[in-house]
Amino acid sequence: MKQQSFRWLAGSASVLALAGMLGSLTLAEAPAVKDQVQFNRDVRPVLSENCFSCHGPDSANRKAGLRLDRKEDLFADRDGVLAVVPGKPAESALIERIFSDKPAKLMPPAKSHKKLTPAQKDLLRKWIEQGAPWEPHWSLIVPKRPQPPEAAHAAVRNAIDRFIFARLKEQGLEPAAEADKNTLVRRVTLDLTGLP
16 A cells, blocks of 8 residues: 555655646746736735735725725715726826825725835836726636647647747757657656656
8 A cells, every 4th residue: 555655645745746846937927928908817816915815805994985896886986086096097096096105095904014026016007007907706717728839840740749849940959869769668657656
C-alpha cells in the first residue's frame, strides 16, 4: 500500500510541478496582454476587493444606496450623478472620487483601511475610456472556441499544436525534434508508475 501511495504521490508531484510552471508563465505574461480592459478579468476583482464592502450586495452595509456589483445600478442616473459614464471618465463620479485630493470625498475612505494602487486607478479610468463594457459573471458567459493562430510547421497536427508553435515562434524558439516511440512509451510508463 505504501509503495502505491508513493508512486501516486511521485506522479502527482510531476504533474503539479508542470502545472505550476505553466501557471507562472501565464501570470508573468498577463500584464503585457492587457490592451483591452475586460470587466471580469480586470475591473471586477478591483471593485470586489476595494468597493463591494460598502457598495455591494449587502444592503445592511451599503453606503449611499449605491451598488457597483450590478450593471443597472453602476450606470444609473442618481439625481444627475452617474457613477460611470461610458467613454467619459471626467464625467464619472467613480473616477472623481477615487482620484480626489479631499479626504472626505476620497474612495475608498481611509476608515475602510483599503487603498487603490495607482495602477488600479488607471485601470478603472482606462476601462471607462474604452466604453465601460460590462460582462455578467464569468459562470454565465457561454464559452467560445478561440480561433487557432496560423502556424506553418511540419509538426502541426491539431489546433493545440498551432497555439504551441505560434507561442514558440513569438519567443524566437524552435521545437525540439520529436522523440521516437520507445522514448515516448518510457516517458508515459515513468509518469504512470512514478518510478525513476
